[in-house]
Amino acid sequence: MSGSEPLLRVEGLEKYYESESDFIDRLLGRQKEVKAVDGVSFEINEGETLGLVGESGCGKSSIGRSVLRLREPTAGSVYFKGQDITTLSDSELRDLRKEMQIIFQNPQSSLNPRLTVNDIIGEALDIHGIEGGVSRDARIKELLERVGLNASHANRYPHEFSGGQLQRIGIARALAVDPGFIVCDEPVSALDVSVQAQILNLLEDLQDELGIAYLFIAHDLSVVEHIADQIAVMYLGKIAEIGTPEELFAPPQHPYTEALLSAIPEPDPLWEGDRILLEGSVPSPIDPPSGCKFHTRCPRVIPPSDYEFEQEEWRAVMSLRHRAREADIAVETFDAEGAELTAALREELDLPSALSDPEAEQVVQEALRSVADEAFADAERLLSETFETPCTTDEPVLRRTDAGRVACHLFDPAYENGASDGTAAGDGPTTSDGTSAGSAPSGGD
Ligand code: SF4
Incomplete structure (x- = not known):
């Protein structure tokens, strides 16, 4: 090395x-x-x-x-x-x-209940042929003391220990092979919060x-x-x-x-x-969102620069689009129709009664009418074709900033002036960690 x-x-x-x-x-x-x-x-x-x-x-x-x-x-x-x-x-x-060793989350299930602590730790030594005879026992006792247990615990079984003690045994087992x-x-x-701090300190x-x-x-x-x-x-x-x-x-x-x-x-x-x-x-990672995978939940998702959205309004429109794509709005459960149904949908989706931008409002009203008719695909298509954001089309890559590296278009100079700046993330510089700045295919979520 x-x-x-x-x-x-x-x-x-x-x-x-x-x-x-x-x-x-x-x-x-x-x-x-x-x-x-x-x-x-x-x-x-x-x-x-x-x-x-x-x-x-x-x-x-x-x-x-x-x-x-x-x-x-x-x-x-x-x-x-x-x-x-x-x-x-x-x-x-x-x-x-x-x-290269591992310590598992659940010490209870990662330690064989039929073996003594001596055998659990000794097994790791045996597999790698590290210590034998008297020095083997001495090594196990030394390891137990090193993780804050008593050497006499070597002959006990896992069920005789608390969760924190079991995790100490798991640590001793990992340490056995240096x-x-x-x-x-x-x-x-x-583990309990008080025990967590002890294990972290150890x-x-x-x-x-x-x-x-x-x-x-x-x-x-x-x-x-x-x-x-x-x-x-x-x-x-x-x-x-x-x-x-x-x-x-x-x-x-x-x-x-x-x-x-x-x-x-x-x-x-x-x-x-x-x-x-x-x-x-x-x-679901089986069918993840396109572009930035966080765009379905991101509170700062980038609005289209052609429209005047308040950030919360835009988040609500993005959620409408996502739920339309997933057909995840139970229209039949609303006991209303016409304007009343649209108002109920707006409430359900956290959409204000009228958006700040009248043109955007027209589009959203049309999308809501489609949702009311359960024509979810039409609503999703209208919203994604009208309102463009790099967050749904381009996958952000890790870029160095003044404080670490971050994968978000908000830190990409290509989008400094808004969503329709036109330069895809993929045209930006390659990141210092070697990941290329590739673009995901455009389209729906
Ligand atoms: S790219 Fe940044 S702003 Fe856009 S959705 Fe992802 S995290 Fe949010």
């Missing part, structure tokens, strides 16, 4: 799964792929921590497992100490596992003493805020923003990071805004 080579370098990692499509789809060869990880790149230096954060289903655990090749990546490279481990044979990979890198896959999310102390690097996966920004040297925020298989904690929190740049930060129960003192409630849930 050269002096400048990071311990771990991940380039363009992809992990796709086959979806569980129904019988007809399989018969017609229409089986779709779930893009759990869709072109992710990052680096981790020796003794440092990268925190990987996002909601459930954003692909963060798939990254953790793909990096260790517990699941085979679909594409991309994973360089550990300069060597691409995606090309290693099974036996070469077995040798490497000494250096790894230089550990994937911590949500190691504290199954992991930090171990890093200071042993120089281990961590890929620390969490769904909550507050968990990684103090432990991480860098934080990557993920949304639907892609990195939305990456930077140091200081860069990310003061202030957050990507609208998704902003929403995640505002959701922390006791927000960071640097956070001065109101709580941002995101609409809906994370879309």
